[in-house]
Amino acid sequence: MGPKRRRDRFKAWFWGFFSSKDEMHFMPDGPRRGNSPNHTQNIRIDNAIHVQGDHNTVVRQDGQGDRNIVTQIMSLLSKHIIPGAAHDSSPRDPPPRCHPNTRVKLIARITAWIENQASLELLLWITGPAGVGKSAVVQTLAEYLAESKTLGASVFISRPNKRDNPHGVFITIAYQLATRIEAYRDYIVERLSRDPELLNGGMQAQFIAFIVEPFVEKKFGTGAKRWGILLDGLDELRGTDAQCEIIQTISTFAQEHRDAPLVWIIASRSESHIVNTFEDDEVRRSYWSEYIPIDSTEACEDVERFLRSRFKETRKKFRHTIHNDWPSDSDFLKLTVAASGLFIYAEVVMQFIRDPGYADPVSRLEVLLSVIDRFNAAPTEENPFVHLDALYSEILSSIPFTGLWPTTKLFLRVTINGEYIAGGVYFVEGVRYPFTLRGMSILFGITQNVIYASLDKCRSTLEIPEWKVAHKAVVAFHHASFSDFLGDPRRSGNFYIGTHSDTSSAIQMRVLEVWNKCSEDETSVASVKAMWYLYCSKSQEQTLSRAIKAFYTDLFHDTIHLLRFVVTDTLQEPERFPFVYESLQKVRMRMLCYLFEVWDVKHFVCGFMRLSPDSEGHRIGFLREVRLRDLEFGHLDWKEMSPAYARFKHGIIQEMVWKIHRPRSSTELKAFVSDLKSLQQHSPELKVAIVGGVPKEQVAVFYRNRLRRTYIVPYPE
Structure with a gap:
């Protein structure tokens, strides 16, 4: 869909929002209108449950007053932000900032625009090459706005550091607006109290x-100073369509609501799809x-000023x-010529020289x-x-290359691409450890x-x-240019780290090896966990702290979650991952499925319902199709031969949640089997997939459409 068509569709929806005073209820399949429920000052949320990945976040009001619900809603909101993306977040410390007396003219132009209440444009695009x-x-x-108490929000996107x-x-x-504007926070609390599933909605x-409801309809901050909202590194956001959608959405708002107390700054590289979106006829007016060039006179002077200051500190x-008198004038000149106004080069140079x-x-x-x-070559526009x-x-x-x-x-490569599996097509949400x-x-x-x-x-x-925090911290890149270098064989040569695939x-093979090693000779869940x-x-280390023991548990659950992705995604195209598929044949599927959480059950079953044994035989010996009438249930028990289903409970929006059910007693098992x-x-011809390469460890999976239940039933042969 082209930029203009996407923009027109959004504008139609945007203006439709104001065509009625009825409240908008945003459901998973799009917006619907309806009468809003009555509210009192003390709002009670009895069953407000939000599901993300494999974690259920329950928000309840237990009568302790408004302070309690504000805390609960802000906590709920915080679980869905991009962590570490704010200008003052600790993962970015120390953040890149302009060296004193550099970029003076550029900063002056931008701050003058921010302070100009009569400005015609409410959106600034800062662009230029990487580095x-x-x-x-x-x-x-961001620091200037924070000091003047007019910073609304700052989002620093980073692809290699997974803030994308x-x-x-x-x-x-x-979330950031709610921490800074009390009236806005009250609005967010009330809005999410009614509709916590909004956090699962689309970007629009x-x-x-x-943004639209509070700052246009409710007119928060009208007539006051404008709040700045800064979005850096848009080109590093996951998905080019999402990047373009954000530009179009903000552009429409900035153009149609010039009296809103918000100014927007987007910074990105000049990628073709971003340039094309900004050059759209209607976007251009907003x-x-x-543009920050590499080798302008101002840039070269600023880099020289930066280097002189850093050498003085050294x-x-x-x-x-x-x-x-170190370094000599000739050596310093050689450095500045090589930098050619590229700040990232100057920064890496000083980090290299000052390496502790x-x-x-x-x-x-x-x-x-x-x-x-x-490398006696001058930088060019092409390189x-x-x-x-x-x-x-x-x-x-x-x-050492061989060591x-x-x-x-x-x-x-795992740091850069680790959270992307199946050739980079699927992103593993909820897997961190x-x-x-x-x-x-x-x-x-x-x-x-x-x-x-x-x-x-x-x-x-x-x-x-450091090792003492390595269980909760990742390796972070100082700049995306290093990950770009590693991922481009033309630039990195022998140091190319390979593709997403x-x-x-590598990850799939290793996860399967570890699981098979821990489960191959064990017959119970307890023994697998012990292994x-x-x-x-x-x-x-020999002596483990409580935090490390908890980390092992979290890592275990994340590994199970990751294994579910490995199984379902490998089976999509087994010919692409022949060695992975070979290891997959050894997985004790019953044991693995017993450890699944609710979201794993749902996606595991739905994934296999879309597959079928193919004629080329890639899945023969691991996946076959039968009918529900072919199954027997006499072997089931309520322990480790226990069946399970994930159920979608549907009621008012606060009650929408997937739940898992396993029989925990002989009475519950009897009811389950019944x-x-x-x-x-009633449905003897219902499609059932028998999954697993170890006959005694196979499972039967099927989907009960009318009740929206996904079943996993142990089915040893």
Whole structure:
């Protein structure tokens, strides 16, 4: 769908919002109108349950007053934001910001626009190539607005650091606005009390509820100073369609509601789809832009000013070993020419020189100058990163290629692509712990000392967490340009880390190996869990804290969740992952399914209902199709041979939730089997998939459409 068509569709919906005073109820399948329920000051939410991934967040009001419900709603909202995306979030500390006395003219133009209440445009697009300092400019603007008490929200998107979920953009903005504007917070509490499922809605539904309703219909802040909403790194947001939709949505609002007390700043690279969206005839009238070039006179002067300041700091820090005239004028000139106004190059240069692992800035500068001499080419418009790429290659070449590099490569590609599986098509929502530094250590069986040895040379490009927090912290990239370099074989050459599919195969294989190792000789869930804890602690410290033990449990549940993705997604195209499929044949499916949570049951069953044994035989021996009349249930029990179903409870919107049911007594089992036999009698031809490569560990899965139930029933043969 082209930009104009998407825009027209949104405008029709946008204006339809104002065609009636009836309240909009946003359901999962789109907006519907209806009468709003009556509300009193003390709102009671009896069954407001929101489901994300595998976690049910229950919001209840127990009569303790407004303060309690505000806390509950804000807590609910916080679970859906993009964590670490705010300008002052600790994961971004220290954030990139403009060095003193740099970008002075640019910042002055933008702040003057923000303060101009009569400005015709309420949207600014800051654009330019990677590494010119766009994020530093936006950070500086965010700090300026925060100091003047006019910052509404700031969202710093980062693809390599996994702050790139489009569903969380407007929720993050709403959360930050609610922390700063009391009237807005009261509105959000009331709005989400009535409709917590709004947090599952699409971006346009969220924009209507979080921006249009309060600032247009309710006229919050009209006549007062404008609040700034900053969105940095839009090009790093997951999905080009989502990027374009955000531009169109904000543009429409900025153009149609010039009296709203909001100004918007979007910063991004000049990607073709983003440029095309901004150049749409109607979008063009709603914004002004600032292009930040690489090699402008101002940029080169600013980079030189930055380098002089950093060298001065370095001389002061190492005053006992460095002369006051270091570096020489000729060496400094060589650096500034290589930088050619590219701020990211200057930043990486200084991180490289000041690397605490070497503590020898003079020698590091000599290495850097030799790299510049070897790549004696000036940056061009076609290849502005020639010296940056040479520096990245130099950093990685210090890692022993036949020794530690394979481990470094593995950790880098899992850090970048780890949460994307099946060739990058599916994003694993709700899985966090396997991709922390300690989680990767356990998953791939790599000891602490080898991990740090393999990553240590990359400290000028990576933020590597200390081991004491490695169970909850991930390896972070200082800048997206390094992950771009690693993922582009034309730039990285021998240091290319591979495709999403390569990463997917590595993760899938390893997850299956670990599961099969922990479950192959065990007959009970308790023994599998015991083997898991033994496996986790094998290469770890002897004395475990309570936090690490809890981490092992969380990692176990995340691994089960990940396994469900591996099973269903591998079966989509088994010929693409032949080695993974071979390991999949050994999985004890009954045991795995017994450990599923509600969302796993639902997606596991629905995934297999879309598949069928194919004529080429890729799934023969693992998946076959029968009818419900073929099943027998005499072998079931209410322990580990227990069946289960996930059920969608449908009532008023506050009661919409998936629940899992397993019989926990012989009486419950009897009722469960009776229900199965009744279904078998009424729907004997219902499609059933028999799943699993180990005959005694197979399961039968099927879907009961009328009641929206998904069943998993142990079916050993």
